[in-house]
Amino acid sequence: MNNITPSLIAFGLVVSMTLSGYPARLRKKPVDPKATRPTAALFRNLRTLSKKHILFGHQHATEYGHGWNGDADRSDVKSVSGSHPAVIGVDFSGLSGRPAGAIEKTKESLRKTIADTYDRGGLTTVAWHFSNPVSPGGFRWVDSVSAPAVSMIIPGGSHHEAYKEILRTVGEFAKSVKGSDGETVPMIFRPYHEFDGGWFWWGRPHCSREEFIALWRFTVSYLRDSLEVHNFLYAFSPDCLFSTEAEYLDRYPGDDWVDLVGMDNYADFGRNGHYNVEAGIRKLKIVSDYAKKAGKLAAFTETGLESLPDTTWWTGTLLRALKAEKLALAYVLVWRNDTRSPTHFYAPYPGQASAADFMRFYEDPYTLFEKDRPKLYK
Numbered sequence: 001m002n003n004i005t006p007s008l009i010a011f012g013l014v015v016s017m018t019l020s021g022y023p024a025r026l027r028k029k030p031v032d033p034k035a036t037r038p039t040a041a042l043f044r045n046l047r048t049l050s051k052k053h054i055l056f057g058h059q060h061a062t063e064y065g066h067g068w069n070g071d072a073d074r075s076d077v078k079s080v081s082g083s084h085p086a087v088i089g090v091d092f093s094g095l096s097g098r099p100a101g102a103i104e105k106t107k108e109s110l111r112k113t114i115a116d117t118y119d120r121g122g123l124t125t126v127a128w129h130f131s132n133p134v135s136p137g138g139f140r141w142v143d144s145v146s147a148p149a150v151s152m153i154i155p156g157g158s159h160h161e162a163y164k165e166i167l168r169t170v171g172e173f174a175k176s177v178k179g180s181d182g183e184t185v186p187m188i189f190r191p192y193h194e195f196d197g198g199w200f201w202w203g204r205p206h207c208s209r210e211e212f213i214a215l216w217r218f219t220v221s222y223l224r225d226s227l228e229v230h231n232f233l234y235a236f237s238p239d240c241l242f243s244t245e246a247e248y249l250d251r252y253p254g255d256d257w258v259d260l261v262g263m264d265n266y267a268d269f270g271r272n273g274h275y276n277v278e279a280g281i282r283k284l285k286i287v288s289d290y291a292k293k294a295g296k297l298a299a300f301t302e303t304g305l306e307s308l309p310d311t312t313w314w315t316g317t318l319l320r321a322l323k324a325e326k327l328a329l330a331y332v333l334v335w336r337n338d339t340r341s342p343t344h345f346y347a348p349y350p351g352q353a354s355a356a357d358f359m360r361f362y363e364d365p366y367t368l369f370e371k372d373r374p375k376l377y378k
Contacts, residue, residue, distance in 0.1 A: 057087025057333035171227035262301030304346035
């Protein structure tokens with residue numbers, strides 16, 4: 001793995017001197033000083049909302065679900081509760097590493113999903129299962145196949161220019177998504193998630209702390225300052241492999257580079273029959289407490305129980321955790337419902353065993369869905 005280059009050190013010094021003069025914890029507004037009005041309003045409104053409520057989210061909720069794909073104005077959550085989730089998760093995975101024609105089709109589909117969510121008053125959060133830009137292997141780390149690409153795409157790396165081209169595609173797309181009111185649609189952009197594990201090529205075993213931070217800072221700087229993307233809020237979300245604030249912040253790029261702090265955690269919430277909800281609550285409190293003192297948003301960025309065999313999981317496990325410790329979390333998002341798999345789903349569909357408990361979760365005043373969420377962009 002390459003050592004840090006002089007150009008990378010210079011880049012870090014420049015951005016630090018540029019942004020460190022006005023501490024993020026005193027700003028309590030987006031790290032992009034040119035954020036669009038709806039984006040800045042979203043940041044403020046999510047901070048206010050999280051004091052008393054939480055938005056419910058579901059990945060790919062309106063794109064497809066259990067046994068269906070591409071139906072208009074449909075989601076499994078709506079089929080059960082009468083309302084779409086307040087937060088819809090999408091993915092930018094299809095914006096690179098594919099033929100140009102396929103990328104254009106992905107853009108068209110994503111643009112409609114994100115704009116429709118905004119027009120209904122909902123919120124889009126964007127994951128990025130980014131295929132390795134240096135080697136085969138896709139977004140996962142595959143021994144003997146995947147290259148440790150982080151060191152190669154940061155400033156001074158052999159594939160830095162190629163990475164900039166990929167970011168140009170992302171940035172141009174982001175600026176092209178307009179609501180019916182003509183506004184560029186705000187999104188929570190959550191790149192390089194679960195970086196504390198080793199399952200992705202950007203994970204902890206495959207790059208140094210300094211390289212990961214350089215990648216994060218360059219990504220934000222290039223999108224925001226060079227490409228003038230001003231409709232992103234930037235979300236930092238490791239997996240749950242921490243037990244202290246210091247461990248949580250080990251690869252944190254700094255308050256000037258992050259709008260939302262989060263955590264992905266399936267392991268403590270029933271995966272493979274393992275429950276350690278109290279540990280999950282302690283980790284959520286670390287995230288929430290840091291957000292409060294740093295002037296950031298906080299969220300439970302991914303969780304869920306595959307197949308939902310626990311018929312009281314929604315209230316007995318998830319809601320109990322969310323309501324503990326006076327957490328201030330803007331949203332919680334559960335993972336997707338696969339179209340074809342009979343077992344890969346994380347939200348109920350009509351007739352699924354946990355649907356009745358999900359309705360109790362839905363009806364609790366603490367949880368907000370699309371139907372009852374406040375105005376987020378005003």
